[in-house]
Amino acid sequence: xxxxxxxxxxxxxxxxxxxxxxxxxxxxxxxxxxxxxxxxxxxxxxxxxxxxxxxxxxxxxxxxxxxxxxxxxxxxxxxxxxxxxxxxxxxxxxxxxxxxxxxxxxxxxxxxxxxxxxxxxxxxxxxxxxxxxxxxxxxxxxxxxxxxxxxxxxxxxxxxxxxxxxxxxxxxxxxxxxxxxxxxxxxxxxxxxxxxxxxxxxxxxxxxxxxxxxxxxxxxxxxxxxxxxxxxxxxxxxxxxxxxxxxxxxxxxxxxxxxxxxxxxxxxxxxxxxxxxxxxxxxxxxxxxxxxxxxxxxxxxxxxxxxxxxxxxxxxxxxxxxxxxxxxxxxxxxxxxxxxxxxxxxxxxxxxxxxxxxxxxxxxxxxxxxxxxxxxxxxxxxxxxxxxxxxxxxxxxxxxxxxxxxxxxxxxxxxxxxxxxxxxxxxxxxxxxxxxxxxxxxxxxxxxxxxxxxxxxxxxxxxxxxxxxxxxxxxxxxxxxxxxxxxxxxxxxxxxxxxxxxxxxxxxxxxxxxxxxxxxxxxxxxxxxxxxxxxxxxxxxxxxxxxxxxxxxxxxxxxxx
Numbered sequence: 100x101x102x103x104x105x106x107x108x109x110x111x112x113x114x115x116x117x118x119x120x121x122x123x124x125x126x127x128x129x130x131x132x133x134x135x136x137x138x139x140x141x142x143x144x145x146x147x148x149x150x151x152x153x154x155x156x157x158x159x160x161x162x163x164x165x166x167x168x169x170x171x172x173x174x175x176x177x178x179x180x181x182x183x184x185x186x187x188x189x190x191x192x193x194x195x196x197x198x199x200x201x202x203x204x205x206x207x208x209x210x211x212x213x214x215x216x217x218x219x220x221x222x223x224x225x226x227x228x229x230x231x232x233x234x235x236x237x238x239x240x241x242x243x244x245x246x247x248x249x250x251x252x253x254x255x256x257x258x259x260x261x262x263x264x265x266x267x268x269x270x271x272x273x274x275x276x277x278x279x280x281x282x283x284x285x286x287x288x289x290x291x292x293x294x295x296x297x298x299x300x301x302x303x304x305x306x307x308x309x310x311x312x313x314x315x316x317x318x319x320x321x322x323x324x325x326x327x328x329x330x331x332x333x334x335x336x337x338x339x340x341x342x343x344x345x346x347x348x349x350x351x352x353x354x355x356x357x358x359x360x361x362x363x364x365x366x367x368x369x370x371x372x373x374x375x376x377x378x379x380x381x382x383x384x385x386x387x388x389x390x391x392x393x394x395x396x397x398x399x400x401x402x403x404x405x406x407x408x409x410x411x412x413x414x415x416x417x418x419x420x421x422x423x424x425x426x427x428x429x430x431x432x433x434x435x436x437x438x439x440x441x442x443x444x445x446x447x448x449x450x451x452x453x454x455x456x457x458x459x460x461x462x463x464x465x466x467x468x469x470x471x472x473x474x475x476x477x478x479x480x481x482x483x484x485x486x487x488x489x490x491x492x493x494x495x496x497x498x499x500x501x502x503x504x505x506x507x508x509x510x511x512x513x514x515x516x517x518x519x520x521x522x523x524x525x526x527x528x529x530x531x532x533x534x535x536x537x538x539x540x541x542x543x544x545x546x547x548x549x550x551x552x553x554x555x556x557x558x559x560x561x562x563x564x565x566x567x568x569x570x571x572x573x574x575x576x577x578x579x580x581x582x583x584x585x586x587x588x589x590x591x592x593x594x595x596x597x598x599x600x601x602x603x604x605x606x607x608x609x610x611x612x613x614x615x616x617x618x619x620x621x622x623x624x625x626x627x628x629x630x631x632x633x634x635x636x637x638x639x640x641x642x643x644x645x646x647x648x649x650x651x652x653x654x655x656x657x658x659x660x
Contacts, residue, residue: 100116100123100125100146100223100243101116101125101201101203102146102149102198102199102201102203103142103145103146104125104127104142105201106145107138107141107142108129108132110130110174111128111129112127112128112130112174112175112176112177113125113127113128113177113178113203113204114126114127114177114178114231115177115181116205121246121247121248121257122221122224122244122245122246122247123244124242124243124244124245125242125243126177126229126231126240126241126242127240127241127243128177128238128240128241129241134241134243135226136226139226139243142243143222143223146221146223149198149199149213150213150214150218152199153213153214154198154199154212154213154214155198155211155212156196156197156207156209156210156211156212156213157196157197158194158195158196158197158207158208159194159195159196159197160192160193160194160195161192161193161194162191163182163185163186163190163192163193164186166193166195166204167182167183167186170182175204177231178204181204182204194206194207196209198213216247217248217249217250217251218251219251219254220247220248220249220250220251220253220254221245221247221248221254222245222246222254222258223243223244223245224244224245224261225243225244226242226243226244227241228240228241228242228393229241229242229393230391230393233391233394234391234393235391235392235393246258260498263498264498264551266554267497267550267551267554268551269398269399269546269547269550269551270397270398272550272551272554272555273397273398273550275611276294276612276613277294277295278291278292278294278295278298278550278563279291279292279295279398281397286392286395286402287390287395287400287401287402287403288401288403289398289403289543293563294563295546297562297563297564298546298549298557298561298563299542301560302542302546302561303383303407303542305432305435306407306432306539307381309431309432309538310379310381310407313424313425315379315381315409316378316380316381317381317382318362318365318380318381318382319382319383320358320361320362320364320382321355321361322354322355322385322387323352323353323354323355324353324355324360324361325350325351325352325353326339326344326351326353328353328360328361328364329353329356329360331360331517332359332360332513332516332517333452333485333486333512333513333516334356334357334360337450337485338356340389341388341389341390342356342387342388343356343387354387355384356386356387356388357384357386358382358384358386358406358408358410359410359513359535360513360517362410363514363517363519363533365380366378366412366519367517367518367519370520370522371412371520371521371522371531372521372522373414373521373522373523373524375521376412376413376414376417376521376531377411377412377413377414377417377421378411378412378413379409379410380409380410380411380412381407381408381409381410382408382409383405383406383407383408384405384406384408385403385404385406386403386404386405386406387402387403387404388402389402390402397547398543398544398546398547398550399543399544399547399548401541401543401544403543404541404543404544405541405542405543406537406541406542407537407538407539407540407542408535408537409535409537410533410534410535410536411533411534411536412514412519412521412531412533413531413533413534414521414523414529414531414532415460415532418464418468418532418534419467419468421534422464422468422469422490422507422509422534423468423471423472425507425534425536425538426442426468426469426472426474426490426507428538429492429505432505432538432539433492433494435560435659436494436549437558438494438495438496438552439494439495440492440493440494440505441476441477441492441493441494441495441501442469442474442475442476442477442490442491442492442493443476443477443478443479443490443491443492443493444462444465444466444469444476444477444478444479444488444489444490445478445479445480445481445482445483445488445489445491446462446478446479446480446481446482446483447481447483447488448481448482448483448485449481450485451483451485452485452486452512453486453511453512457511457512458487458488458511460511461487461488461510461511462488464509465488465489465490465507465509468490469490476490479491483508484508484510484535486508486510486511486512487508487509487510487511487512488508488509489506489507489509489535490507490508491503491506492504492505494548496548496551497551497552497554498551502544502548503540504539504540504545504548505536505538505539505540506536506537506540507534507535507536508534508535508536509532509534510532510533510534510535511532511533513533514530514531514532514533515530519531519533549561554613555613556613556635556636557613558655558659558660559615559652559655559656559660560655560659562613562614562615563592564592564593564594564612565591565592565593565614565615565616565652565656566586566591566592566593566594566614566615566616566617566618567593567594567595567609567612567614567616567617567618568582568583568593568595568596568618568620569602569605569606569609569617569618569620570595570596570597570620571602571619571620571621571622573599575620575621575622575624575625576595576597578620578624578625579595579597579620580595580597582618582620582645583595585645586649586652589653590656591649591652591653591656594614596608596609606619606633609633613635614635615634615635616632616633616634616652617632617633617635618630618632618633619631619633619640628644628646629642629644629645630642630643630644630645630648632648
């Protein structure tokens with residue numbers, strides 16, 4: 100792709116071009132030239148021509164100093180910057196790959212030749228803007244995405260799946276179903292509409308009920324505090340560039356980027372005995388991260404993140420049992436969402452805080468908890484938090500895409516840094532262990548995932564409107580409204596469509612809104628206790644008694660069916 104771009108635009112500057120899941124991308128600086136969709140067709144055609152020529156990929160190595168001079172003299176400012184970073188990291192040589200007359204700085208490895216690429220097995224997918232190194236202070240580059248597979252059949256299957264994925268895009272469905280909106284006056288912040296809040300409230304209520312069942316105490320902490328809290332916790336050194344920071348009366352404040360230091364302050368308001376532990380705090384915590392504008396992505400990457408956050412203070416001998424409890428809560432939650440959780444163990448990162456022996460103890464405790472429940476788990480190497488190892492929970496959506504959601508982090512560091520204590524059975528003061536846990540992580544991200552997973556056709560318990568009542572004519576409107584009041588008294592979310600339109604048009608609108616049940620009310624229904632019900636996705640109508648119908652809806656809501 101880079102070769103083709105260089106032939107069409109000789110002055111193009113190359114940035115980075117990594118392989119990603121299913122394909123690749125390359126960031127280009129085309130100067131003042133505008134690249135459009137027609138250009139993608141042109142580049143792709145040239146790529147196919149190169150493939151037919153069966154050109155070899157030839158690798159060579161160059162001294163890093165010479166490479167820097169070479170790129171600088173060629174005007175390749177982004178490659179020169181990358182080489183400078185490699186030199187700082189201690190590299191002495193860099194690799195280049197030659198393809199025909201084109202040479203590019205690349206780590207590789209590559210296949211032997213272009214002839215190994217199956218005909219019709221790749222496609223240039225889309226154009227996007229990307230700031231150099233993800234920093235909005237840098238120049239906006241043109242990113243060209245491509246997808247590639249072993250065979251054409253695999254590509255065709257993938258493109259078909261992506262077509263369906265676009266129909267399920269949460270931003271598109273969010274607009275169509277009137278769930279939420281974004282506005283340029285508040286980039287990265289979500290405006291939740293009443294229908295979106297119906298989903299939100301159901302998830303929050305379910306999560307709170309689950310926490311209560313497992314013995315959690317609900318708390319609420321401030322949205323901002325002095326930065327001294329995060330200096331003590333160690334977050335300041337790791338995350339201050341991602342915080343919203345401002346000054347008040349010559350002191351530095353932060354809009355909170357995480358809840359843990361504030362939860363610790365509540366723990367410290369009382370003295371605790373070993374008999375009191377574990378103490379399980381939970382809050383619907385709203386935290387703020389100064390994400391780069393180029394990285395914002397609908398509900399998946401926002402600046403205000405709402406977490407089902409928990410912090411558990413406990414003794415070392417309680418760790419395994421407590422981790423098991425959290426895992427059981429995770430399983431129960433995701434069963435209701437009809438997705439299967441998978442577990443990953445994330446061990447010590449390079450920028451860890453504390454002593455190795457403490458980390459070894461923490462890592463063993465988490466592994467033991469997983470293994471004692473016969474849970475198969477993967478490894479996320481060096482991906483733990485700076486204060487402790489963690490268990491990450493991933494789910495797969497209807498397309499097989501994997502999402503990291505829940506997290507269980509074991510922390511031997513923060514309680515000691517804040518001087519947290521409890522009195523042990525021998526009368527001596529000891530430092531508790533802290534578990535940071537979120538069952539589904541971010542509300543925003545989870546709702547985005549669920550919108551795409553269900554394609555907007557939520558299960559009954561999550562549907563913003565569970566029942567739509569349609570009047571056949573003006574004479575049936577009063578009965579429709581009376582029936583709606585009855586359903587609302589039973590906590591069923593219901594809407595009435597009494598517009599002066601044809602019944603067929605009203606039914607089609609309800610289908611687009613993906614409402615689980617549509618009740619059509621005409622003369623027959625107003626004169627009896629029977630209802631004519633259209634189930635979502637079906638064309639037929641079934642007759643059912645009113646009380647029986649209400650029981651059916653309530654049972655599906657109650658059992659999360």
